[in-house]
Amino acid sequence: MDEKKRFQKYKEQSSHYFENALHFIDAGDIEKASEFLWGSLTQALKALAASKGMQLRSHRDIREYTMELAKALKDESIKNAFIGAESLHSNFYESGLTLEDLSIRIPDVKSAVAKILSLVPASEPGK
Numbered sequence: 001m002d003e004k005k006r007f008q009k010y011k012e013q014s015s016h017y018f019e020n021a022l023h024f025i026d027a028g029d030i031e032k033a034s035e036f037l038w039g040s041l042t043q044a045l046k047a048l049a050a051s052k053g054m055q056l057r058s059h060r061d062i063r064e065y066t067m068e069l070a071k072a073l074k075d076e077s078i079k080n081a082f083i084g085a086e087s088l089h090s091n092f093y094e095s096g097l098t099l100e101d102l103s104i105r106i107p108d109v110k111s112a113v114a115k116i117l118s119l120v121p122a123s124e125p126g127k
Helices: 003-026 030-051 059-073 076-094 099-118
Strands: none
Touching: 003 030, 003 099, 030 059, 030 076, 030 099, 059 076, 076 099
């Protein structure tokens, strides 16, 4: 995929995953909803990184980028949302969280995704 368009794909995927999370919450599938919330946040982070010519290839890359971003923006809420979303990611495999646990994390993830996506250009960089 053309590097200049990769960020747009990630941006769209982030929104799509968030919508899927809400669908699976309504369906009562906590594990799938958890993974889609995690995916929404990570795709937003990948979109921002890609818009700056960077590629995040691993969980570790995403985590390090998140911590650097939160520090640069002086916004602990992004770091905290990421940490909460990591527990959602684990829930997909471990199935230990309840709907209440998930509901507590939704606003933080939603807010972080919105903040991160607001930093991503609406179209190709330089256009």
